Amino acid sequence: MADVTTILSTLRDRFPDAVIQTDSYRGDAAARITPERLLEVGRFLRDEPSLAFDLLLDVTCVDYLGQQPRFEVVYHFLSTRHRHRLRLKARVPEHIPEIDSLVPLWVGANWLERETYDMYGIRFRGHPDLRRIYLYEEFEGHPLRKDYPKEKRQPLIGPGAKGDYVPRLPEIPNTTRAEGFLGAELLRVQLGPSHPATHGTVRIVLDLDGETIVNADVEIGYLHRGFEKECESGFYYQAIPYTDRLNYSSAILCNIGYCMAVEKLFNVEVPLRGQFVRVIGGEISRIADHLLCVGATALELNAFSAFLYALEARELAWDLVNALCGARVTSNYIRIGGVSADLPEGFAELCAQNFKRILELVGETEGLLLENPIFRARMEGVAIMSPERLIAYGVTGPLLRAAGVDLDLRRAEPYLIYDQLDFDVPVGTQGDNLDRFLVRLAELRQSVRIVEQCLRMIPPGPVDLEDPAIRFPPKGRVFTRMEDMINQFKLVTEGPKPPPGEVYFAVESANGELGFYLVSDGTGKPYKCRARTPSFSNTQPLAEMIRGRLLADMVPTFDMINMIGGECDR
């Protein structure tokens, strides 16, 4: 792992004229380059062995309205070999918002650039398929631009609004084959947006030759609700309930990611007990998430009992979340500078009791599935993709670990107290769907282990930071002391005000790397709040994974990707 100064100096030495500025604010390596040299710099970053940035995490843009040049396109890179990161920025002017596409270097840039185009109107030169990704083609304007008012409504007009509607099948871009066996015509089918086998609303357009998938196109965005715009229009603390809705099956993990990113802006750390409580809450969420994934997979492969057992186990996990924060799904548990409540009374006993039953139920689910010839036939050897290809797509989490890459941020970049804990990182050997299934089951058991350890090790003390500029003072003092009352009023009405700057912070969520990129301008509202969500990048290779396979293979593959609509569409 090269440190920040080495990365930046390597880059500066190689491109003295292209690198305009470098900084390492809060330990994040960041460089601003001239947009013309982007492809060249990108190729160097990927191919230089000491840097080896093989995973493009995120592409986004920041709109500095009133400045020249106006748009700043921001790239985040991760090296899976060296485990270091880099943020690359390039400014493009308003009148020609164009920059080179990185798709030739990282295939995963495809959707990310489409999203940036959709939201900001940045045009990527050389992009193979620059369409809107979340919004419909008829949408006017680019909603994340600062001059697009949040209140502006546009009627949802589909094709035919102008009276020239001709029914036609959706297009599949970049089709590989135009005809089937012996020149037969291909059958174009739409799977979704609302289909029992696709939990979450997603449309998959398929070209079938018999039962074989020849071309595929995944269309997302049915659950898009403007998460980033919403965050930018509220105070920092008001975005926490919205992060619940990113991955609604493991909301606490999303809370943790967001709050820790804000804490990184402030450069503070919560007290030790608070960190333990966060880990406990997060790992219980992870258990619930994996149980849902496992159960839903079983259901969609027609194993209804296994689904019911997994959901019964998830119900028990959610009882724990409910006892912790008062809601099962939308937990809203973590706060900037602490957690909303300490562990309730008798939580350790409740955990011990529920975990026992959860593990029993998981064992039974496994028993029903793993020796079942139908289940095995549909999972074994299906949708194998090489780790290199997955990394190029930007895939992280259980999907990547099932292909044998032991990248787990809890271990690679330990945050909270994960470096004091004892847990295994399960990896797969073949990278097929069965491995993905087994990795999730193994991770679930490790999470149980982590929570048990935390409950044993948890020290007494405060859970919240004692800082009136970040965290509300205790209620008892607000009632009785004037100063704390004033602090409470100031914090609620002005929001916590981090110093100007930008940070990226990532946690290992149930589906992979969940990162938040925050830009602060010193006010109580984030200037830019970007969520790098794992489901988005993980769904992207689906079209390639199922190409050439049977239609029935699509279902388990989609299930093991575990696309969560809220997280993918934001």
Add this chain to the structure above:
Amino acid sequence: MATRTVPVSRPAPLRGPSVMRAGVALLKGLAITNRHFWRNLWGFIRRKPTVFTVQYPEERLEHPPAFRGMPVLVQMDNGKERCVACGLCEWACPTDCITIFPAETEDEIERYPRVFDIDMSRCMFCGLCEEACPEEAIVMSHRVEIAAFSRRGTLWHKEDLLVPVSELEKTRLRHVRRTYGG
């Protein structure tokens, strides 16, 4: 740090003729589902149900003290609300579902909300109003039934929102005081 990378153990490849494999899987599956059946039946006989279905509305779940239901206004023993219409909950609410019009009286607590409306169709039960409140006047109760026949019906006024403090002290207020050191 004692983390290890552990490859998952894949189940052994299935052997033997397909009829036998299917038969073994069938018998094993039936054993597991039967175990559940007898367990649930035994729970039913002993009237200690092991199934998760709750026969709402005849049966209701018991919520933990931390449970966040709909936000309500605390009604003091004299029948008045504790709220002083400072407007902090209105500020803190991410969805802007609270509307307050303050007014003044000659009573001991001089300010009170003339109007205090919560649009329950927008409220997302996040509890930030409760956390912002400097008076313990708005509390997430254990009540959850907010269904209405019209959109207008989901707009709750002050009179509908008032809940006696004695009821809340048994439920969420206990948790609030413990958490926020009240």
